[in-house]
Amino acid sequence: MPHQCTNCGRTFADGSKEMLSGCPDCGGNKFQFAPTAAAVADSSAEAEGSGSLDADGTAGESTAPESDSVATRAAETVRDLVSGDSSDQSAADVPAEPPLEESAGATQSDAPWPSSEDAPETDSTTSDGEFEEWPETARRPEDRSASSDEAAADAPRETGPTDRTDSEWPPQSSASSGPTTTIADDENSAQANARSEVIPTDDLPSGSGTATRDTSDHGTEAGTDRGTAAGSEHGHEADSAVETPAGADGSSGDLDADQSPDHGRVVSEPSGQRPSLEELRAELNEQFESIKIVSPGQYELNLMELYNRDEYIISLQEDGRYVIDVPDSWRAGDDEDE
Amino acid sequence: MGLFTELKDSISRATDRLFSEQEPKRIGIYGPPNAGKTTLANRIARDWTGDAIGAESHVPHETRRARRKENVEIERDGKTVTIDIVDTPGVTTKVDYEEFTDEMDEEDAIRRSREATEGVAEAMHWLREDVDGVIYVLDSAEDPITQVNTMLIGIIESRDLPVLIFANKIDLEESSVKRIEDAFPQHKTVPLSAKEGDNMDEVYDSIAEYFG
Numbered sequence: 001m002p003h004q005c006t007n008c009g010r011t012f013a014d015g016s017k018e019m020l021s022g023c024p025d026c027g028g029n030k031f032q033f034a035p036t037a038a039a040v041a042d043s044s045a046e047a048e049g050s051g052s053l054d055a056d057g058t059a060g061e062s063t064a065p066e067s068d069s070v071a072t073r074a075a076e077t078v079r080d081l082v083s084g085d086s087s088d089q090s091a092a093d094v095p096a097e098p099p100l101e102e103s104a105g106a107t108q109s110d111a112p113w114p115s116s117e118d119a120p121e122t123d124s125t126t127s128d129g130e131f132e133e134w135p136e137t138a139r140r141p142e143d144r145s146a147s148s149d150e151a152a153a154d155a156p157r158e159t160g161p162t163d164r165t166d167s168e169w170p171p172q173s174s175a176s177s178g179p180t181t182t183i184a185d186d187e188n189s190a191q192a193n194a195r196s197e198v199i200p201t202d203d204l205p206s207g208s209g210t211a212t213r214d215t216s217d218h219g220t221e222a223g224t225d226r227g228t229a230a231g232s233e234h235g236h237e238a239d240s241a242v243e244t245p246a247g248a249d250g251s252s253g254d255l256d257a258d259q260s261p262d263h264g265r266v267v268s269e270p271s272g273q274r275p276s277l278e279e280l281r282a283e284l285n286e287q288f289e290s291i292k293i294v295s296p297g298q299y300e301l302n303l304m305e306l307y308n309r310d311e312y313i314i315s316l317q318e319d320g321r322y323v324i325d326v327p328d329s330w331r332a333g334d335d336e337d338e
Numbered sequence: 339m340g341l342f343t344e345l346k347d348s349i350s351r352a353t354d355r356l357f358s359e360q361e362p363k364r365i366g367i368y369g370p371p372n373a374g375k376t377t378l379a380n381r382i383a384r385d386w387t388g389d390a391i392g393a394e395s396h397v398p399h400e401t402r403r404a405r406r407k408e409n410v411e412i413e414r415d416g417k418t419v420t421i422d423i424v425d426t427p428g429v430t431t432k433v434d435y436e437e438f439t440d441e442m443d444e445e446d447a448i449r450r451s452r453e454a455t456e457g458v459a460e461a462m463h464w465l466r467e468d469v470d471g472v473i474y475v476l477d478s479a480e481d482p483i484t485q486v487n488t489m490l491i492g493i494i495e496s497r498d499l500p501v502l503i504f505a506n507k508i509d510l511e512e513s514s515v516k517r518i519e520d521a522f523p524q525h526k527t528v529p530l531s532a533k534e535g536d537n538m539d540e541v542y543d544s545i546a547e548y549f550g
Contacts, residue, residue: 289454297435297448299455304487306462 006030362420364408364468366368369475370486371428372399374506378475378532381427383407389427393526397441398514399454401427402462412542419550426464427457429486465493471500478505479512491522500548503527509534
């Protein structure tokens with residue numbers, strides 16, 4: 001039950017699409033990702049506030065457990081964006097297995113960096129390439145990495161969204177993340193630039209390439225929620241976000257949440273993503289239509305729906321109305337037979 | 339009471355259809371638009387009844403309502419196989435009147451488009467309710483691996499209906515029967531040209547074998 005509605009508590013299986021159109025029970029559109037069913041509940045609230053992400057530096061180490069995978073992800077991203085991100089490395093160091101306490105905040109943050117598999121290698125590579133110091137740390141993570149990877153693998157994809165949102169918008173507010181920030185600055189500036197203009201859509205692709213897509217959906221939701229809740233302070237907190245992946249996972253939630261309510265708000269970014277969420281919904285809705293009238297004379301047909309429905313459309317009207325044949329199986333049989 | 343009687347009648351009719359060899363099987367001719375379904379249906383009908391089933395056209399969606407030709411008796415090896423042929427509208431996931439505006443004015447194109455859409459709905463309905471076997475007609479000059487083909491073949495398979503794949507238009511230069519055989523290796527593919535009447539003997543042999 002990796003996903004849970006923060007309103008009514010309904011849980012959704014990993015990969016569930018139900019929640020994409022809001023919670024079917026209560027209509028809520030805020031969800032939290034809970035790697036472990038139990039731990040999550042409390043944290044959920046925090047998770048949303050997860051703005052805490054910023055905790056970065058401190059949190060990063062404490063959070064370590066999942067951070068490995070996160071780190072790897074971050075490393076990759078960083079690689080692409082800039083040369084060295086401390087956050088990744090820091091995250092790598094942290095490797096210790098994740099305490100559930102943080103789980104809510106952490107998990108979400110982790111999510112963005114779902115690909116645990118890549119992480120180990122990436123970490124090492126990055127570390128080798130630019131930072132010698134990191135290699136050592138990297139090694140630790142590697143050991144732990146296995147465990148962390150697994151954890152990451154489970155949770156990350158769906159959780160990702162939250163993280164992304166956080167991570168994506170971290171540009172300026174790096175303050176919280178001491179170590180990371182310094183290194184990360186390059187990225188931050190780069191990301192800040194990129195994001196500052198059009199935060200929502202662009203961020204996802206650049207931020208965490210792999211994770212993004214899977215998570216994006218969830219992320220959007222989460223984002224929207226937060227966005228609505230908290231204004232849009234994205235930029236400032238954004239910086240932390242970048243690093244956050246590592247830091248955020250861990251303690252950040254606890255510490256930072258208090259410090260920077262903004263962080264939580266950073267989520268607002270999702271609002272930018274809203275359009276995509278709506279598109280998603282529209283897409284889902286379409287799947288339940290057997291015939292979509294794009295415009296007069298232009299139709300899209302859902303063959304499976306047409307096949308599965310008992311009734312079928314026998315006449316389309318210009319005005320969008322249509323006539324359906326209501327199945328009366330017995331009579332239908334008679335008619336056709338005779 | 340009336341309901342029970344109807345029920346009973348329906349059930350007995352259904353079982354009759356299942357177990358009576360004399361009851362003609364209803365064979366649906368399915369496929370994407372412009373594969374040559376109506377041309378094939380007409381050839382079969384003309385060969386064995388002397389009548390045609392419907393108008394043929396190079397413009398897609400000429401057939402917009404399912405048409406049935408009943409009691410088509412096909413003789414093979416001294417035996418007679420009786421089938422009902424149902425020629426169905428071409429199945430597609432998109433219908434756009436702009437495809438037809440070269441051939442007719444916009445108003446007619448829009449009407450054609452609307453009717454074609456209704457026809458697809460009807461064809462899918464028939465596939466579920468009223469068909470005992472399927473002849474799936476493909477234009478062998480076209481790539482057979484499409485969403486529509488894959489989905490329809492999948493549906494047909496899920497219903498355990500006997501199905502023959504007809505690789506039509508082998509008279510065209512670009513025709514490739516192998517491409518179709520490779521795409522659906524689990525089904526028998528029969529090459530033919532319904533328009534030219536090529537390889538019709540094998541067509542009828544196969545029909546008798548699969549649907550007799």
